[in-house]
Amino acid sequence: MMRKLWMALGGALMGISAAYAQQEEPPYVPETDKAVVQQLEAWQDWKFGIIMHWGPYSQWGVVESWSICPEDEDWTQRKPAGIPYYDYLKKYEALGKSFNPTRFNPEKWAKAARDAGMKYVVFTTKHHDGYCMFDTRQTDYRVTAPDVAFSKNPRANIAKEVFAAFRKEGIHAGAYFSKPDWHSQDYWWDYFPPKDRNVNYDVQKYADRWNRFKQYTYNQIEELMTGYGKLEVLWLDGGWVRPLKQQTKESLSWSKTLPQDQDIDMGKIAAMARSHQPGLIVVDRSVHGPYENYRTPEQQIPDKPLSYPWETCMTMGGSWSYAPDDKYKPVNTLIHNLVDIVAKGGNYLLNVAPGPDGELHDAAYTTMKGMGDWMRINGEAIYGTRAVAPYKDGKVCFTRKKDGSVYAIRLLDEKESVPAVITFKGITPAKGAQLKILGISQSLVWKTTNDGVEVKVPESIINKGFQHAVSIRISNVEKLLK
Structure with missing residues:
Protein backbone atom coordinates (compact mmCIF):
# COMPACT_ATOMS: atom_id res chain seq x y z
CA MET A 1 0.00 0.00 0.00
CA TYR A 20 7.22 24.32 -13.93
CA ALA A 21 9.77 23.40 -16.57
CA GLN A 22 7.51 25.43 -18.86
CA GLN A 23 7.00 28.23 -16.32
CA GLU A 24 9.96 28.39 -13.97
CA GLU A 25 8.76 31.34 -11.91
CA PRO A 26 5.06 31.67 -11.07
CA ILE A 382 18.72 56.74 -3.60
CA TYR A 383 15.92 57.12 -1.03
CA GLY A 384 12.35 57.46 -2.19
CA THR A 385 13.23 56.79 -5.82
CA ARG A 386 11.87 54.43 -8.43
CA ALA A 387 13.27 52.88 -11.58
CA VAL A 388 13.22 54.83 -14.84
CA ALA A 389 14.15 53.55 -18.28
CA PRO A 390 16.79 53.11 -19.61
CA TYR A 391 17.98 52.38 -16.02
CA LYS A 392 21.61 52.33 -17.06
CA ASP A 393 23.76 53.63 -19.90
CA GLY A 394 27.34 52.48 -19.61
CA LYS A 395 28.66 53.84 -16.31
CA VAL A 396 25.61 56.03 -15.71
CA CYS A 397 22.62 54.72 -13.73
CA PHE A 398 19.29 56.53 -13.45
CA THR A 399 16.74 56.94 -10.66
CA ARG A 400 13.66 59.16 -10.44
CA LYS A 401 11.75 60.92 -7.70
CA LYS A 402 7.98 60.98 -7.54
CA ASP A 403 8.07 64.72 -8.40
CA GLY A 404 9.53 63.90 -11.82
CA SER A 405 13.14 64.87 -11.16
CA VAL A 406 15.74 62.37 -12.34
CA TYR A 407 19.24 61.51 -11.11
CA ALA A 408 22.07 60.41 -13.36
CA ILE A 409 24.59 58.59 -11.17
CA ARG A 410 28.02 58.25 -12.77
CA LEU A 411 29.89 55.25 -11.32
CA LEU A 412 33.59 55.78 -10.65
CA ASP A 413 36.19 53.02 -10.65
CA GLU A 414 38.61 52.79 -7.74
CA LYS A 415 40.82 55.92 -7.79
CA GLU A 416 39.00 57.28 -10.86
CA SER A 417 38.39 61.02 -10.84
CA VAL A 418 35.15 62.61 -11.99
CA PRO A 419 35.52 62.97 -15.78
CA ALA A 420 35.56 66.43 -17.33
CA VAL A 421 32.60 65.43 -19.50
CA ILE A 422 29.81 63.06 -18.46
CA THR A 423 27.65 61.72 -21.28
CA PHE A 424 24.52 59.60 -21.32
CA LYS A 425 21.60 58.81 -23.56
CA GLY A 426 17.99 57.80 -23.01
CA ILE A 427 17.20 60.68 -20.64
CA THR A 428 16.83 64.21 -22.03
CA PRO A 429 16.67 67.19 -19.67
CA ALA A 430 13.84 69.62 -20.36
CA LYS A 431 14.70 73.00 -21.86
CA GLY A 432 16.03 75.21 -19.08
CA ALA A 433 16.50 72.30 -16.66
CA GLN A 434 19.10 72.74 -13.96
CA LEU A 435 21.75 70.04 -13.53
CA LYS A 436 23.76 69.93 -10.32
CA ILE A 437 26.10 67.40 -8.75
CA LEU A 438 24.87 66.55 -5.27
CA GLY A 439 27.06 68.22 -2.69
CA ILE A 440 27.87 71.11 -5.03
CA SER A 441 25.69 74.22 -5.39
CA GLN A 442 27.11 75.20 -8.77
CA SER A 443 24.94 74.48 -11.83
CA LEU A 444 26.48 72.49 -14.68
CA VAL A 445 26.60 73.39 -18.34
CA TRP A 446 24.96 70.79 -20.54
CA LYS A 447 23.84 70.27 -24.10
CA THR A 448 22.20 67.66 -26.28
CA THR A 449 24.17 66.02 -29.07
CA ASN A 450 23.53 63.33 -31.64
CA ASP A 451 24.83 60.85 -29.06
CA GLY A 452 22.63 62.02 -26.18
CA VAL A 453 23.44 64.48 -23.40
CA GLU A 454 26.82 65.99 -22.65
CA VAL A 455 27.50 67.50 -19.23
CA LYS A 456 30.64 69.54 -18.56
CA VAL A 457 32.22 69.24 -15.13
CA PRO A 458 34.41 72.17 -14.02
CA GLU A 459 37.90 71.42 -12.80
CA SER A 460 37.01 72.86 -9.41
CA ILE A 461 34.50 70.01 -8.97
CA ILE A 462 36.87 67.39 -10.35
CA ASN A 463 39.39 68.39 -7.71
CA LYS A 464 36.90 67.85 -4.87
CA GLY A 465 38.02 64.23 -4.67
CA PHE A 466 34.65 62.49 -5.16
CA GLN A 467 34.78 58.71 -4.72
CA HIS A 468 32.66 55.73 -5.83
CA ALA A 469 30.06 57.72 -7.82
CA VAL A 470 28.69 61.21 -8.38
CA SER A 471 24.99 61.99 -8.66
CA ILE A 472 23.66 64.64 -11.04
CA ARG A 473 20.21 65.95 -10.23
CA ILE A 474 18.18 66.86 -13.33
CA SER A 475 15.39 69.17 -12.21
CA ASN A 476 12.98 68.06 -14.94
CA VAL A 477 13.17 65.95 -18.06
CA GLU A 478 11.74 66.30 -21.51
CA LYS A 479 11.78 62.76 -22.74
CA LEU A 480 11.86 59.33 -21.14
CA LEU A 481 12.82 56.29 -23.18
CA LYS A 482 9.88 53.90 -23.47
Whole structure:
Protein backbone atom coordinates (compact mmCIF):
# COMPACT_ATOMS: atom_id res chain seq x y z
CA MET A 1 0.00 0.00 0.00
CA MET A 2 2.77 2.45 0.94
CA ARG A 3 4.68 1.58 -2.22
CA LYS A 4 1.61 2.50 -4.31
CA LEU A 5 1.25 5.75 -2.35
CA TRP A 6 4.87 6.74 -3.01
CA MET A 7 4.55 5.81 -6.68
CA ALA A 8 1.45 7.96 -6.97
CA LEU A 9 3.15 10.81 -5.16
CA GLY A 10 6.20 10.49 -7.37
CA GLY A 11 4.00 10.64 -10.46
CA ALA A 12 2.25 13.74 -9.16
CA LEU A 13 5.58 15.42 -8.49
CA MET A 14 6.79 14.60 -11.98
CA GLY A 15 3.70 16.36 -13.27
CA ILE A 16 4.44 19.39 -11.11
CA SER A 17 8.06 19.43 -12.24
CA ALA A 18 7.05 19.21 -15.90
CA ALA A 19 4.60 22.07 -15.48
CA TYR A 20 7.22 24.32 -13.93
CA ALA A 21 9.77 23.40 -16.57
CA GLN A 22 7.51 25.43 -18.86
CA GLN A 23 7.00 28.23 -16.32
CA GLU A 24 9.96 28.39 -13.97
CA GLU A 25 8.76 31.34 -11.91
CA PRO A 26 5.06 31.67 -11.07
CA PRO A 27 3.64 35.18 -11.35
CA TYR A 28 3.84 37.63 -8.48
CA VAL A 29 0.59 37.90 -6.53
CA PRO A 30 -0.16 41.55 -5.67
CA GLU A 31 -1.20 42.33 -2.11
CA THR A 32 -4.82 43.46 -1.59
CA ASP A 33 -4.68 44.58 2.06
CA LYS A 34 -4.55 48.38 1.80
CA ALA A 35 -2.44 48.75 4.93
CA VAL A 36 0.14 46.29 3.55
CA VAL A 37 0.14 47.99 0.14
CA GLN A 38 0.86 51.29 1.86
CA GLN A 39 3.63 49.71 3.92
CA LEU A 40 5.18 48.15 0.81
CA GLU A 41 5.26 51.57 -0.82
CA ALA A 42 7.07 52.96 2.23
CA TRP A 43 9.46 49.99 2.27
CA GLN A 44 10.40 50.70 -1.34
CA ASP A 45 11.43 54.19 -0.23
CA TRP A 46 13.88 52.84 2.37
CA LYS A 47 16.16 51.21 -0.24
CA PHE A 48 18.99 50.14 2.07
CA GLY A 49 18.92 47.79 5.04
CA ILE A 50 20.97 45.45 7.20
CA ILE A 51 20.39 41.77 7.92
CA MET A 52 22.21 40.07 10.79
CA HIS A 53 22.85 36.32 11.07
CA TRP A 54 23.88 35.41 14.60
CA GLY A 55 23.70 32.42 16.88
CA PRO A 56 25.78 30.01 19.00
CA TYR A 57 27.43 28.67 15.80
CA SER A 58 29.50 31.88 15.81
CA GLN A 59 31.63 30.29 18.55
CA TRP A 60 33.05 27.86 16.00
CA GLY A 61 32.99 30.25 13.06
CA VAL A 62 31.07 27.70 11.00
CA VAL A 63 28.32 28.24 8.45
CA GLU A 64 25.02 28.95 10.20
CA SER A 65 23.00 25.76 10.87
CA TRP A 66 23.97 23.89 7.71
CA SER A 67 26.74 21.74 9.17
CA ILE A 68 24.07 19.63 10.92
CA CYS A 69 22.18 19.05 7.66
CA PRO A 70 23.37 15.80 6.03
CA GLU A 71 22.61 16.92 2.47
CA ASP A 72 25.35 19.54 2.25
CA GLU A 73 28.35 17.67 3.60
CA ASP A 74 30.49 18.87 0.69
CA TRP A 75 30.42 22.58 1.59
CA THR A 76 29.70 22.54 5.32
CA GLN A 77 32.34 20.17 6.57
CA ARG A 78 32.04 19.14 10.18
CA LYS A 79 34.93 19.90 12.51
CA PRO A 80 36.92 17.84 13.23
CA ALA A 81 36.63 16.01 9.94
CA GLY A 82 35.31 12.47 10.21
CA ILE A 83 33.43 12.93 13.47
CA PRO A 84 30.27 10.75 13.51
CA TYR A 85 27.10 12.70 12.81
CA TYR A 86 25.33 12.27 16.14
CA ASP A 87 28.51 13.05 18.07
CA TYR A 88 28.83 16.24 16.07
CA LEU A 89 25.18 17.13 16.55
CA LYS A 90 25.53 16.75 20.31
CA LYS A 91 28.56 19.06 20.39
CA TYR A 92 26.85 21.55 18.08
CA GLU A 93 23.70 21.75 20.21
CA ALA A 94 25.82 22.18 23.35
CA LEU A 95 27.04 25.49 21.87
CA GLY A 96 23.71 26.94 22.92
CA LYS A 97 24.60 26.55 26.58
CA SER A 98 28.09 28.08 26.34
CA PHE A 99 26.91 31.05 24.26
CA ASN A 100 27.98 34.12 26.22
CA PRO A 101 28.40 37.31 24.11
CA THR A 102 29.66 39.54 26.91
CA ARG A 103 30.38 42.43 24.51
CA PHE A 104 26.82 42.47 23.17
CA ASN A 105 26.07 46.12 22.43
CA PRO A 106 23.25 46.52 19.91
CA GLU A 107 23.33 50.30 20.32
CA LYS A 108 26.78 50.31 18.71
CA TRP A 109 25.48 48.23 15.79
CA ALA A 110 22.45 50.45 15.38
CA LYS A 111 24.49 53.65 15.35
CA ALA A 112 26.85 52.20 12.75
CA ALA A 113 23.89 51.13 10.61
CA ARG A 114 22.26 54.55 10.93
CA ASP A 115 25.50 56.28 10.00
CA ALA A 116 25.80 53.97 6.98
CA GLY A 117 22.41 55.16 5.79
CA MET A 118 20.60 51.91 6.48
CA LYS A 119 16.86 52.35 7.03
CA TYR A 120 15.75 48.91 8.23
CA VAL A 121 17.09 45.86 10.04
CA VAL A 122 16.18 42.18 9.65
CA PHE A 123 17.46 40.24 12.65
CA THR A 124 17.69 36.46 12.89
CA THR A 125 15.33 35.43 15.68
CA LYS A 126 15.70 31.74 14.79
CA HIS A 127 17.68 29.98 12.09
CA HIS A 128 17.14 26.45 10.76
CA ASP A 129 18.99 24.83 13.68
CA GLY A 130 16.08 25.94 15.88
CA TYR A 131 18.06 27.96 18.41
CA CYS A 132 15.94 30.92 19.48
CA MET A 133 17.54 34.31 20.01
CA PHE A 134 14.39 35.44 21.81
CA ASP A 135 12.56 34.47 24.98
CA THR A 136 10.17 31.90 23.54
CA ARG A 137 7.99 29.78 25.83
CA GLN A 138 7.76 26.98 23.27
CA THR A 139 11.22 25.43 23.75
CA ASP A 140 14.21 25.40 26.10
CA TYR A 141 16.53 25.64 23.12
CA ARG A 142 16.80 29.39 23.52
CA VAL A 143 19.24 32.05 24.65
CA THR A 144 17.21 32.78 27.82
CA ALA A 145 17.10 29.17 29.07
CA PRO A 146 18.40 28.89 32.66
CA ASP A 147 21.35 26.67 31.66
CA VAL A 148 22.64 29.13 29.02
CA ALA A 149 25.68 31.15 30.08
CA PHE A 150 24.19 34.42 28.80
CA SER A 151 20.80 33.93 30.41
CA LYS A 152 21.83 35.73 33.62
CA ASN A 153 22.66 38.86 31.65
CA PRO A 154 19.88 41.48 31.96
CA ARG A 155 19.97 41.78 28.15
CA ALA A 156 19.58 38.05 27.52
CA ASN A 157 16.46 38.50 25.39
CA ILE A 158 18.70 39.40 22.47
CA ALA A 159 16.09 39.97 19.74
CA LYS A 160 14.14 42.36 21.96
CA GLU A 161 17.27 44.36 22.73
CA VAL A 162 18.27 44.52 19.06
CA PHE A 163 14.88 45.71 17.85
CA ALA A 164 14.71 48.37 20.58
CA ALA A 165 18.22 49.66 19.86
CA PHE A 166 17.61 49.98 16.13
CA ARG A 167 14.21 51.62 16.56
CA LYS A 168 15.82 54.19 18.86
CA GLU A 169 18.06 55.18 15.93
CA GLY A 170 15.02 55.55 13.66
CA ILE A 171 15.60 52.25 11.88
CA HIS A 172 12.58 50.08 10.99
CA ALA A 173 12.53 46.58 12.52
CA GLY A 174 11.98 43.25 10.79
CA ALA A 175 12.22 39.69 12.11
CA TYR A 176 13.95 36.84 10.27
CA PHE A 177 12.34 33.53 11.26
CA SER A 178 13.11 30.03 9.94
CA LYS A 179 10.03 27.93 9.19
CA PRO A 180 11.89 24.60 9.40
CA ASP A 181 13.28 23.77 12.83
CA TRP A 182 15.91 21.04 12.91
CA HIS A 183 15.89 20.89 16.71
CA SER A 184 12.16 20.28 17.03
CA GLN A 185 11.03 16.70 17.54
CA ASP A 186 8.03 17.61 15.43
CA TYR A 187 10.18 18.48 12.40
CA TRP A 188 13.27 16.30 12.70
CA TRP A 189 11.94 13.46 14.83
CA ASP A 190 14.85 11.51 16.29
CA TYR A 191 12.99 8.24 15.65
CA PHE A 192 14.25 8.65 12.07
CA PRO A 193 17.59 9.99 10.84
CA PRO A 194 17.47 13.23 8.82
CA LYS A 195 18.25 12.71 5.13
CA ASP A 196 18.09 16.31 3.92
CA ARG A 197 16.73 19.72 4.94
CA ASN A 198 13.12 18.56 4.89
CA VAL A 199 10.84 17.06 7.52
CA ASN A 200 12.13 13.53 8.17
CA TYR A 201 8.87 11.62 8.70
CA ASP A 202 5.71 10.99 6.69
CA VAL A 203 3.47 13.96 7.49
CA GLN A 204 0.35 12.09 6.37
CA LYS A 205 1.06 9.03 8.47
CA TYR A 206 2.04 11.12 11.48
CA ALA A 207 -0.47 13.93 11.00
CA ASP A 208 -0.72 14.68 14.73
CA ARG A 209 3.01 15.34 14.89
CA TRP A 210 2.88 17.66 11.89
CA ASN A 211 -0.09 19.52 13.39
CA ARG A 212 1.92 20.04 16.57
CA PHE A 213 4.70 21.54 14.48
CA LYS A 214 2.26 23.88 12.76
CA GLN A 215 0.98 25.06 16.14
CA TYR A 216 4.54 25.45 17.46
CA THR A 217 5.43 27.66 14.48
CA TYR A 218 2.23 29.68 14.88
CA ASN A 219 2.87 30.16 18.60
CA GLN A 220 6.45 31.33 18.14
CA ILE A 221 5.53 33.86 15.47
CA GLU A 222 2.71 35.14 17.66
CA GLU A 223 5.20 35.65 20.49
CA LEU A 224 7.33 37.78 18.18
CA MET A 225 4.32 39.73 16.96
CA THR A 226 3.12 40.55 20.48
CA GLY A 227 6.17 40.94 22.71
CA TYR A 228 8.80 42.74 20.63
CA GLY A 229 7.38 46.13 19.77
CA LYS A 230 6.50 47.34 16.30
CA LEU A 231 7.69 44.97 13.58
CA GLU A 232 7.22 45.96 9.96
CA VAL A 233 8.63 42.93 8.12
CA LEU A 234 8.27 39.19 8.84
CA TRP A 235 11.07 37.64 6.78
CA LEU A 236 10.45 33.88 6.60
CA ASP A 237 13.26 31.62 5.45
CA GLY A 238 13.27 27.91 4.63
CA GLY A 239 11.15 27.98 1.49
CA TRP A 240 11.04 24.19 1.23
CA VAL A 241 8.37 24.32 3.95
CA ARG A 242 5.44 24.89 1.62
CA PRO A 243 2.28 23.26 0.29
CA LEU A 244 2.94 20.54 -2.25
CA LYS A 245 0.87 22.40 -4.84
CA GLN A 246 3.27 25.34 -4.60
CA GLN A 247 6.38 23.39 -5.45
CA THR A 248 8.52 24.84 -8.24
CA LYS A 249 11.36 23.48 -10.30
CA GLU A 250 13.73 25.23 -7.88
CA SER A 251 12.16 23.88 -4.69
CA LEU A 252 11.97 20.35 -6.08
CA SER A 253 15.73 20.48 -6.58
CA TRP A 254 16.17 20.94 -2.81
CA SER A 255 14.81 17.49 -1.97
CA LYS A 256 16.97 14.40 -1.71
CA THR A 257 13.84 12.56 -0.62
CA LEU A 258 10.36 12.74 -2.14
CA PRO A 259 8.86 16.16 -1.31
CA GLN A 260 5.89 16.24 1.02
CA ASP A 261 2.99 18.57 1.68
CA GLN A 262 4.70 20.80 4.26
CA ASP A 263 1.76 23.16 4.55
CA ILE A 264 2.00 25.22 7.77
CA ASP A 265 -1.11 27.30 6.97
CA MET A 266 0.45 30.60 5.98
CA GLY A 267 -3.00 32.18 5.64
CA LYS A 268 -3.68 31.61 9.32
CA ILE A 269 -0.20 32.79 10.34
CA ALA A 270 -0.35 35.96 8.23
CA ALA A 271 -3.84 36.86 9.50
CA MET A 272 -2.73 36.42 13.10
CA ALA A 273 0.49 38.38 12.57
CA ARG A 274 -1.34 41.29 10.94
CA SER A 275 -3.99 41.33 13.64
CA HIS A 276 -1.16 42.27 16.00
CA GLN A 277 0.96 44.23 13.51
CA PRO A 278 -1.37 45.95 10.99
CA GLY A 279 0.25 46.48 7.59
CA LEU A 280 2.96 43.88 8.29
CA ILE A 281 4.95 42.91 5.19
CA VAL A 282 5.17 39.12 5.00
CA VAL A 283 8.02 37.65 2.99
CA ASP A 284 7.52 33.89 2.58
CA ARG A 285 10.75 33.57 0.64
CA SER A 286 10.63 31.72 -2.68
CA VAL A 287 7.08 30.45 -2.04
CA HIS A 288 5.54 32.43 -4.85
CA GLY A 289 2.02 33.33 -3.84
CA PRO A 290 -0.05 35.73 -1.70
CA TYR A 291 2.36 35.68 1.28
CA GLU A 292 5.49 36.71 -0.62
CA ASN A 293 4.95 40.46 -0.60
CA TYR A 294 8.37 40.99 -2.11
CA ARG A 295 10.95 38.66 -3.62
CA THR A 296 14.51 38.22 -2.42
CA PRO A 297 17.18 37.28 -4.97
CA GLU A 298 20.08 36.01 -2.85
CA GLN A 299 23.69 37.00 -3.50
CA GLN A 300 22.77 38.26 -6.96
CA ILE A 301 21.49 41.34 -8.76
CA PRO A 302 18.93 40.83 -11.52
CA ASP A 303 20.05 41.73 -15.02
CA LYS A 304 17.08 44.02 -15.50
CA PRO A 305 14.31 45.68 -13.48
CA LEU A 306 11.61 43.39 -12.10
CA SER A 307 7.91 44.08 -12.32
CA TYR A 308 7.26 43.54 -8.60
CA PRO A 309 8.81 44.67 -5.28
CA TRP A 310 12.16 42.99 -4.67
CA GLU A 311 15.27 43.08 -2.52
CA THR A 312 18.74 41.69 -3.11
CA CYS A 313 20.08 40.12 0.09
CA MET A 314 23.86 39.86 0.02
CA THR A 315 26.79 39.42 2.36
CA MET A 316 29.07 42.34 3.16
CA GLY A 317 31.88 39.84 3.52
CA GLY A 318 32.06 36.29 2.21
CA SER A 319 29.84 34.56 4.78
CA TRP A 320 26.34 34.95 6.18
CA SER A 321 27.57 33.91 9.61
CA TYR A 322 30.67 34.98 11.52
CA ALA A 323 33.97 33.82 10.06
CA PRO A 324 37.13 34.85 11.96
CA ASP A 325 39.05 35.75 8.80
CA ASP A 326 36.17 37.01 6.67
CA LYS A 327 37.13 39.36 3.83
CA TYR A 328 34.84 42.33 3.26
CA LYS A 329 33.88 43.67 -0.14
CA PRO A 330 35.37 47.06 -1.03
CA VAL A 331 33.16 50.08 -0.35
CA ASN A 332 33.36 50.92 -4.04
CA THR A 333 31.85 47.54 -4.95
CA LEU A 334 29.07 47.88 -2.38
CA ILE A 335 28.18 51.42 -3.49
CA HIS A 336 28.06 50.27 -7.13
CA ASN A 337 25.84 47.34 -6.12
CA LEU A 338 23.50 49.69 -4.26
CA VAL A 339 23.22 52.08 -7.21
CA ASP A 340 22.68 49.22 -9.68
CA ILE A 341 19.96 47.67 -7.50
CA VAL A 342 18.14 50.94 -6.84
CA ALA A 343 18.29 51.91 -10.52
CA LYS A 344 16.51 48.63 -11.26
CA GLY A 345 13.84 49.35 -8.65
CA GLY A 346 15.04 47.12 -5.83
CA ASN A 347 16.25 47.37 -2.23
CA TYR A 348 19.67 46.30 -0.94
CA LEU A 349 19.76 44.20 2.26
CA LEU A 350 23.37 43.81 3.33
CA ASN A 351 24.42 41.13 5.82
CA VAL A 352 26.74 41.66 8.80
CA ALA A 353 27.51 38.85 11.26
CA PRO A 354 28.51 39.42 14.91
CA GLY A 355 31.17 37.25 16.51
CA PRO A 356 30.79 34.99 19.56
CA ASP A 357 31.53 37.90 21.92
CA GLY A 358 28.81 40.05 20.34
CA GLU A 359 31.16 42.37 18.48
CA LEU A 360 31.47 42.97 14.74
CA HIS A 361 34.69 42.84 12.78
CA ASP A 362 36.48 46.20 12.66
CA ALA A 363 36.16 45.93 8.88
CA ALA A 364 32.37 45.91 9.20
CA TYR A 365 32.44 49.27 10.97
CA THR A 366 34.92 50.85 8.56
CA THR A 367 32.97 49.54 5.58
CA MET A 368 29.69 50.92 6.92
CA LYS A 369 31.37 54.26 7.64
CA GLY A 370 32.64 54.40 4.06
CA MET A 371 29.17 53.75 2.73
CA GLY A 372 27.71 56.36 5.05
CA ASP A 373 30.18 59.00 3.90
CA TRP A 374 28.89 58.52 0.35
CA MET A 375 25.23 58.27 1.35
CA ARG A 376 25.28 61.54 3.28
CA ILE A 377 25.98 63.35 0.02
CA ASN A 378 24.14 61.11 -2.44
CA GLY A 379 21.24 59.66 -0.45
CA GLU A 380 18.85 62.03 -2.20
CA ALA A 381 19.42 60.04 -5.41
CA ILE A 382 18.72 56.74 -3.60
CA TYR A 383 15.92 57.12 -1.03
CA GLY A 384 12.35 57.46 -2.19
CA THR A 385 13.23 56.79 -5.82
CA ARG A 386 11.87 54.43 -8.43
CA ALA A 387 13.27 52.88 -11.58
CA VAL A 388 13.22 54.83 -14.84
CA ALA A 389 14.15 53.55 -18.28
CA PRO A 390 16.79 53.11 -19.61
CA TYR A 391 17.98 52.38 -16.02
CA LYS A 392 21.61 52.33 -17.06
CA ASP A 393 23.76 53.63 -19.90
CA GLY A 394 27.34 52.48 -19.61
CA LYS A 395 28.66 53.84 -16.31
CA VAL A 396 25.61 56.03 -15.71
CA CYS A 397 22.62 54.72 -13.73
CA PHE A 398 19.29 56.53 -13.45
CA THR A 399 16.74 56.94 -10.66
CA ARG A 400 13.66 59.16 -10.44
CA LYS A 401 11.75 60.92 -7.70
CA LYS A 402 7.98 60.98 -7.54
CA ASP A 403 8.07 64.72 -8.40
CA GLY A 404 9.53 63.90 -11.82
CA SER A 405 13.14 64.87 -11.16
CA VAL A 406 15.74 62.37 -12.34
CA TYR A 407 19.24 61.51 -11.11
CA ALA A 408 22.07 60.41 -13.36
CA ILE A 409 24.59 58.59 -11.17
CA ARG A 410 28.02 58.25 -12.77
CA LEU A 411 29.89 55.25 -11.32
CA LEU A 412 33.59 55.78 -10.65
CA ASP A 413 36.19 53.02 -10.65
CA GLU A 414 38.61 52.79 -7.74
CA LYS A 415 40.82 55.92 -7.79
CA GLU A 416 39.00 57.28 -10.86
CA SER A 417 38.39 61.02 -10.84
CA VAL A 418 35.15 62.61 -11.99
CA PRO A 419 35.52 62.97 -15.78
CA ALA A 420 35.56 66.43 -17.33
CA VAL A 421 32.60 65.43 -19.50
CA ILE A 422 29.81 63.06 -18.46
CA THR A 423 27.65 61.72 -21.28
CA PHE A 424 24.52 59.60 -21.32
CA LYS A 425 21.60 58.81 -23.56
CA GLY A 426 17.99 57.80 -23.01
CA ILE A 427 17.20 60.68 -20.64
CA THR A 428 16.83 64.21 -22.03
CA PRO A 429 16.67 67.19 -19.67
CA ALA A 430 13.84 69.62 -20.36
CA LYS A 431 14.70 73.00 -21.86
CA GLY A 432 16.03 75.21 -19.08
CA ALA A 433 16.50 72.30 -16.66
CA GLN A 434 19.10 72.74 -13.96
CA LEU A 435 21.75 70.04 -13.53
CA LYS A 436 23.76 69.93 -10.32
CA ILE A 437 26.10 67.40 -8.75
CA LEU A 438 24.87 66.55 -5.27
CA GLY A 439 27.06 68.22 -2.69
CA ILE A 440 27.87 71.11 -5.03
CA SER A 441 25.69 74.22 -5.39
CA GLN A 442 27.11 75.20 -8.77
CA SER A 443 24.94 74.48 -11.83
CA LEU A 444 26.48 72.49 -14.68
CA VAL A 445 26.60 73.39 -18.34
CA TRP A 446 24.96 70.79 -20.54
CA LYS A 447 23.84 70.27 -24.10
CA THR A 448 22.20 67.66 -26.28
CA THR A 449 24.17 66.02 -29.07
CA ASN A 450 23.53 63.33 -31.64
CA ASP A 451 24.83 60.85 -29.06
CA GLY A 452 22.63 62.02 -26.18
CA VAL A 453 23.44 64.48 -23.40
CA GLU A 454 26.82 65.99 -22.65
CA VAL A 455 27.50 67.50 -19.23
CA LYS A 456 30.64 69.54 -18.56
CA VAL A 457 32.22 69.24 -15.13
CA PRO A 458 34.41 72.17 -14.02
CA GLU A 459 37.90 71.42 -12.80
CA SER A 460 37.01 72.86 -9.41
CA ILE A 461 34.50 70.01 -8.97
CA ILE A 462 36.87 67.39 -10.35
CA ASN A 463 39.39 68.39 -7.71
CA LYS A 464 36.90 67.85 -4.87
CA GLY A 465 38.02 64.23 -4.67
CA PHE A 466 34.65 62.49 -5.16
CA GLN A 467 34.78 58.71 -4.72
CA HIS A 468 32.66 55.73 -5.83
CA ALA A 469 30.06 57.72 -7.82
CA VAL A 470 28.69 61.21 -8.38
CA SER A 471 24.99 61.99 -8.66
CA ILE A 472 23.66 64.64 -11.04
CA ARG A 473 20.21 65.95 -10.23
CA ILE A 474 18.18 66.86 -13.33
CA SER A 475 15.39 69.17 -12.21
CA ASN A 476 12.98 68.06 -14.94
CA VAL A 477 13.17 65.95 -18.06
CA GLU A 478 11.74 66.30 -21.51
CA LYS A 479 11.78 62.76 -22.74
CA LEU A 480 11.86 59.33 -21.14
CA LEU A 481 12.82 56.29 -23.18
CA LYS A 482 9.88 53.90 -23.47
